[in-house]
Amino acid sequence: MRRPDYDIVILGGGLAGLSLAVRLASVPYLRTLILEPRTTYVRDRTWCYWRLHAHPFGDAVAARWTRWETLHRHARNDVRHTLQDSAALPYEMIPADRLYASAQSTIAAQPHIELCTGTRAGALRELSDRVEVETETGRVEAGIVFDSRPPTARPGALEQIFLGQEIVASEPVFDPGRVTLMDFAVPQQPGAVHFLYVLPTSATTALVEDTWLAPPSAVLPDYRATIRTYLGERFGLADYAVAFEEAGAIPMDTELQAEQAAGRIIKVGAAGGAVKPSSGYAFLATQRMADRLVADLAAGRPIRPVQPRRAVARWMDEVFLTALRLQPEVAPRLFSSLFERCRPAPLVRFLNDVGSASDTARVIAAMPKLPMLAAFAAHLRGQ
Ligand SMILES: Cc1cc2nc3c(=O)[nH]c(=O)nc-3n(C[C@H](O)[C@H](O)[C@H](O)COP(=O)(O)OP(=O)(O)OC[C@H]3O[C@@H](n4cnc5c(N)ncnc54)[C@H](O)[C@@H]3O)c2cc1C
Incomplete structure (x- = not known):
């Protein structure tokens, strides 16, 4: 042949x-x-991930953090802040x-x-x-x-839409010891979820991303203006240059x-x-x-198909996305609860689809029950 x-x-x-x-x-x-x-x-x-296992691109890693935080606005309008750390599971860029x-x-x-x-x-x-x-x-x-x-995603499927800028500040304002994974304490709008993501690589440089979870049809405010306002309000920074920009819309x-x-x-x-x-x-x-x-x-054997995640993880993603679609206003509380109530190792394993049954149980226990039950019921109804 x-x-x-x-x-x-x-x-x-x-x-x-x-x-x-x-x-x-x-x-x-x-x-x-x-x-x-x-x-x-x-x-x-720019790729970020928790280093759960080795890969061949270790020489390309530009930054590494062992602490990460989330922020969200609590019912009484105060900002709730959660800081996690894990030397064993660094977040890499x-x-x-x-x-x-x-x-x-x-x-x-x-x-x-x-x-x-x-x-x-x-x-x-x-x-x-x-x-x-x-x-x-x-x-x-x-x-x-x-x-x-x-x-190609289904028309109308939710997307993670973002624009990131690498900021070079005129004065030291960032803490290179921690990443802000999700700052939800920013203006929200109906039908969407909004957060900013800050990856500081030194006291004067950080990749700052304005991120929305929204349908493709959503009309969103200007990303660059949002980042400018955020830098002013959170870091007191007005004078900076932009060294690099990236944007994307990842289908969810x-x-x-x-x-x-x-x-x-x-x-x-x-x-x-x-x-x-x-x-x-x-x-x-x-x-x-x-x-x-x-x-x-x-090994010269026939290729076995690879499934990126188990059926239970796929199902949990579906319920979670139903919650985001039907009640986007609860998303900040959903995400923040996970980081507040679950220890880093089981959470990170779960978020990367390599969690054990007990990791999954811990994550479920950390989720706010009412919105998740409502999403579960809606999912069963095919909504
Ligand atoms: C801006 C951005 C930031 C992201 N950040 C993260 C992150 O921090 N962490 C994370 O885990 N994930 C992240 N992702 C999601 C995901 O990891 C990336 O999208 C990743 O690049 C997907 O890899 P891929 O090889 O499937 O697609 P791609 O890397 O997009 O590669 C697909 C390739 O196919 C090529 N191509 C297109 N058409 C043809 C054709 N007809 N014939 C041949 N080749 C073709 C393209 O040119 C491209 O090179 C990010 C995505 C984006 C867009």
Whole structure:
């Protein structure tokens, strides 16, 4: 039988595609091609995650914190502040350009891996022994295709919509010892959830993100003006420069958790359900997915489909999102209760879909009961 052009073709050289590629560096007998439309890699996002397990991009980590806080406005209008810390589970930050550079240098040293930029993949045709991939410049054959092309969410699904600015302050105002994960003590608007996220890398520099959980149709206030007001009110800062900006809209759509199917075309990354619908985090799930898939390939066994999270976690995300959709005004209390009442280790494991049954029980015990019961009932009614 004729061998296809490549053993592996990866569609998309973003987080998931490059995460697979750097692991495939140690599997020299698998000829691998990555098809990526962009022609240059620049910093287009910043990944943060709790370091629950190792991954190959340790050299790209730019900052690490062991303390994180949440703030929300209490019924009597006072601001409630929760601080958690864990030396064992640091929160880490990777600017995308550092990860892209790290992956590109690994790939460049491997003659069996080609990164083909400026090339968009089109239709796929799965045959019994290969997959045909259409590209703008012709057809490529693959034994296996990993498809990380961005998925399309259902129209109207809730999104995490944000704009972040890397602030360079004229005076020391930030505490680089702690991250503000979610500051809900900011103006809210009906039908949406609003918080700011602060990642200080020194006393004068921080990535500050204005974030909304809202349907795509929501009309939201100007992000840059909101960040300016926030910096003034919380840090007394008026004079600053913006060194970098990023923006995104991550779908919070439980339908994007489709089961990974067996076969020659395997969806990975966001397309393979790696984004946790209730939080928008995908970095660690993508790493675990890449570990599992490449372990199967390296062992020469058929690839076992990877599910990013168990059925119970999927179901809890659905109930949580029902609560956000039907009662967005309770979201600050929902999120804050978790950080107030649950210890860091079980909470972080739960938020990353690697929690045990007892972690899940602790998280459920920490949630405010009435809004969650209402969301559960609405979910059962199919609302
Ligand atoms: C601004 C931003 C910040 C984020 N921050 C975090 C965070 O802090 N923590 C976290 O866990 N998650 C975060 N996420 C969510 C998630 O981790 C990222 O979206 C992540 O990049 C998803 O990885 P991916 O490989 O699935 O998609 P991408 O990284 O978007 O890669 C998909 C690739 O497919 C390519 N492509 C598109 N069309 C084609 C085509 N036709 N043919 C071939 N290739 C194609 C694209 O050019 C791209 O390179 C963030 C997302 C954004 C947008």
